[in-house]
Amino acid sequence: MQLNQATDYAFRAVLHLSALPPGEKVTAQTIATAQEIPMRFLLKIMRSLTQAKIIKSFRGVEGGYALAKPPEKITLLDVIEAIEGPIRINRCLLDQSYCTKHWAPHCPVHYILEKIQNNLIQELADHNFAELAKKSHLTQI
Amino acid sequence: MQLNQATDYAFRAVLHLSALPPGEKVTAQTIATAQEIPMRFLLKIMRSLTQAKIIKSFRGVEGGYALAKPPEKITLLDVIEAIEGPIRINRCLLDQSYCTKHWAPHCPVHYILEKIQNNLIQELADHNFAELAKKSHLTQI
DNA sequence: ACAAAGTACACCAGAATAGTATAGTATAAA
DNA sequence: TTTATACTATACTATTCTGGTGTACTTTGT
Numbered sequence A, B: 001m002q003l004n005q006a007t008d009y010a011f012r013a014v015l016h017l018s019a020l021p022p023g024e025k026v027t028a029q030t031i032a033t034a035q036e037i038p039m040r041f042l043l044k045i046m047r048s049l050t051q052a053k054i055i056k057s058f059r060g061v062e063g064g065y066a067l068a069k070p071p072e073k074i075t076l077l078d079v080i081e082a083i084e085g086p087i088r089i090n091r092c093l094l095d096q097s098y099c100t101k102h103w104a105p106h107c108p109v110h111y112i113l114e115k116i117q118n119n120l121i122q123e124l125a126d127h128n129f130a131e132l133a134k135k136s137h138l139t140q141i
Numbered sequence C: 001a002c003a004a005a006g007t008a009c010a011c012c013a014g015a016a017t018a019g020t021a022t023a024g025t026a027t028a029a030a
Numbered sequence D: 001t002t003t004a005t006a007c008t009a010t011a012c013t014a015t016t017c018t019g020g021t022g023t024a025c026t027t028t029g030t
Helices: A005-018 A028-035 A039-051 A076-084 A108-125 A129-138 B005-018 B028-035 B039-051 B076-084 B108-125 B129-138
Strands: A055-058 A064-067 B055-058 B064-067
Touching (some): A005 A028, A005 A129, A005 B108, A028 A064, A039 A076, A108 B108, A108 B129, A129 B108, B005 B129
Antiparallel strands (some): A055 A064
């Protein structure tokens, strides 16, 4: 019941980009240093974010990363799913073969966990990085 | 971001006990067979539930398990914490040494995840096994 | 006494986590 | 056009977690 370290790093990387003037790009090394993230691991994470179209990458000299869309349009859920894939608090919620009882929709455990999971997903989708970046500005990045 | 298999089994074991007439006990073997849970693994899970005072165990001939309190007083959260320990959706929320920035309370990521985590915990605490057992009765256990 | 049932602790294979290494590709500037 | 810079791709690895299993022991009703 825990987000992994890569996701936490991804939050901080996207937050870092969200705090930049629109369109400005920055290198992985800058983010790694500022956010204290192991460089090589960050590069891997950035590739997932690029593939998810959350950020854009620029190769070569003067390359780097920038947001692929305005931070208002990037939610916590977007970043989590880019790194970890779809959220499922119980694995039977995604793959019914894991349900020992094969009751699936009639299983009360399944039913209630699905409700809770949907609320969680909704909440994660309700917070975007413009909001977070504003908060982090107030508390000095 | 997922509950483990042991927790899922624990839900089903407690649900099984919740559906019994009050005070009635049943052996691990019965639960294991009915709920399709590997016997030895279930015994281990039952010990965690016993230690958390969610169920009571009886040793020897005619032994078995029963709820330690009425099912209304047992929540999803109780069972999760008995098996997995305290919920923390990001490890920095429990152990600040994991926060790469050491900002802790001033970190916007930390702040928002804490809010979301508290809502999740509240929801898990809002559902008890009397409610679940009632639902499972309607859909035939 | 003995069989039934839970307890305690140690062990194990496989997967996931959190990285690291090596080699390659694109690009701006000299 | 060479070169340094910066991202990409793929593979590897050490450690931890997950989901169990094995062996020995204790309690208890008949």
